[in-house]
Amino acid sequence: MNPDWRQDNGGSRLEGMTRTIEDLIPDYLRSLPVYVPGKPIEEVERELKIHAVKLASNENPLGPSPKAIAAARAVLGDSNRYPDGGTYALRQTLAERRGVSPQEIFVGLGSSEIIDLAARVLLRAGLQGLTSEGTYAPFSVAIRASGAELVLVPQRHFAFDLKAMANAITPKTGVIYLANPNNPTGSAFRREEFDEFLAVIPDDVVVVLDEAYIHYAVSMGLRESVEAYRKRKNLLILRTFSKVYGLAGLRIGYAIGMPELLSAMNKLKTPFNTSGVAQAAALAALDDKEHVTRCIETNARERKRLSEDLAKMGFQPVPSEANFVFIVVGPDAKALSDDLLQMGVIVRPLGWMGFPEAIRISVGTAEENDRCLSVMARVILKRAGKGELAVR
Numbered sequence: 001m002n003p004d005w006r007q008d009n010g011g012s013r014l015e016g017m018t019r020t021i022e023d024l025i026p027d028y029l030r031s032l033p034v035y036v037p038g039k040p041i042e043e044v045e046r047e048l049k050i051h052a053v054k055l056a057s058n059e060n061p062l063g064p065s066p067k068a069i070a071a072a073r074a075v076l077g078d079s080n081r082y083p084d085g086g087t088y089a090l091r092q093t094l095a096e097r098r099g100v101s102p103q104e105i106f107v108g109l110g111s112s113e114i115i116d117l118a119a120r121v122l123l124r125a126g127l128q129g130l131t132s133e134g135t136y137a138p139f140s141v142a143i144r145a146s147g148a149e150l151v152l153v154p155q156r157h158f159a160f161d162l163k164a165m166a167n168a169i170t171p172k173t174g175v176i177y178l179a180n181p182n183n184p185t186g187s188a189f190r191r192e193e194f195d196e197f198l199a200v201i202p203d204d205v206v207v208v209l210d211e212a213y214i215h216y217a218v219s220m221g222l223r224e225s226v227e228a229y230r231k232r233k234n235l236l237i238l239r240t241f242s243k244v245y246g247l248a249g250l251r252i253g254y255a256i257g258m259p260e261l262l263s264a265m266n267k268l269k270t271p272f273n274t275s276g277v278a279q280a281a282a283l284a285a286l287d288d289k290e291h292v293t294r295c296i297e298t299n300a301r302e303r304k305r306l307s308e309d310l311a312k313m314g315f316q317p318v319p320s321e322a323n324f325v326f327i328v329v330g331p332d333a334k335a336l337s338d339d340l341l342q343m344g345v346i347v348r349p350l351g352w353m354g355f356p357e358a359i360r361i362s363v364g365t366a367e368e369n370d371r372c373l374s375v376m377a378r379v380i381l382k383r384a385g386k387g388e389l390a391v392r
């Protein structure tokens with residue numbers, strides 16, 4: 001079909017030309033990759049008829065806070081009603097806790113929705129969205145889906161190269177996406193490094209700082225990023241209830257940012273994005289400090305053990321500040337993950353995130369990690385016997 005039909009005909013159909021539905025989908029959307037989620041545990045158990053452990057999606061192995069479960073149950077009966085579309089109570093509480101106004105809080109359908117909305121609001125054809133290689137793939141997808149050009153900056157030692165990213169800014173740059181700690185490598189940057197970066201970012205460029213795993217970065221002694229936001233309003237901070245709060249299945253997260261930006265996102269979001277059940281659970285989860293502390297401590301202990309035991313097997317885990325461990329296993333990474341899967345341990349091969357030779361293992365409970373380590377040892381022995389694994 002004539003690609004210029006719109007110009008030729010002022011937007012209406014040309015005589016004798018057939019437009020297909022496919023023609024309506026822009027090229028930049030057609031070429032987007034599909035997000036492949038970690039394999040569901042039920043599917044693996046059904047297919048293999050074994051009990052499986054899922055260490056593939058960085059979920060909280062200790063589950064939600066019992067207080068969050070009770071709060072969710074208490075409002076289930078109101079599900080005939082639409083939820084509070086303005087998420088008043090949750091925004092109010094978050095605003096008090098984080099020291100900002102409720103107008104500076106946006107509650108989203110997980111932080112995933114906010115990653116997407118930021119690009120939809122701020123980017124378009126002719127502009128550039130900047131992120132790093134080897135980071136959370138939905139950043140790139142959001143940039144490309146907006147019609148803007150995706151600019152990827154290489155990492156250094158499996159971490160964001162903030163200096164190189166700052167140098168990659170052009171007059172066309174609209175948004176920069178960062179994750180701290182980073183998924184999938186688990187590396188994190190210090191606040192001083194981030195402050196230096198932020199200081200050179202032009203005022204008309206928004207920095208999206210995704211802090212999905214920030215609670216786990218205990219060794220970093222990080223200051224609240226809200227302090228940076230108070231000084232530089234071109235910062236959009238993302239938090240989620242999916243990780244330390246254990247509510248991934250309820251799909252709720254939030255952003256802190258300037259009211260003008262958040263109100264534009266409000267116009268684009270679907271009218272009732274987060275459910276009443278999710279809002280109630282999130283509110284209760286915020287109050288269960290004991291549960292949060294237990295989750296952080298268990299993760300730190302188990303992450304250390306998992307990393308040390310993987311190192312004993314000959315791997316070199318990237319020091320992790322998150323709830324997962326990243327290891328380079330060699331060209332057989334996908335095959336190794338498949339072998340682990342066959343033995344009931346679901347991990348994430350990382351070809352789709354730009355690391356075809358690496359896998360990511362989420363930190364589970366002590367028993368889940370034991371199972372992972374023992375299955376890993378067996379798989380390595382088997383593959384080494386066949387000369388198939390080049391452990392680094």
Ligand SMILES: Cc1ncc(COP(=O)(O)O)c(C=O)c1O
Pocket residue numbers: 057058109110111112113136179182183210212239240241242248251252253
């Ligand atoms: C860096 C990062 N950001 C955002 C998300 C998505 O979180 P949510 O469940 O809040 O959509 C994830 C999920 O794994 C993530 O790793």
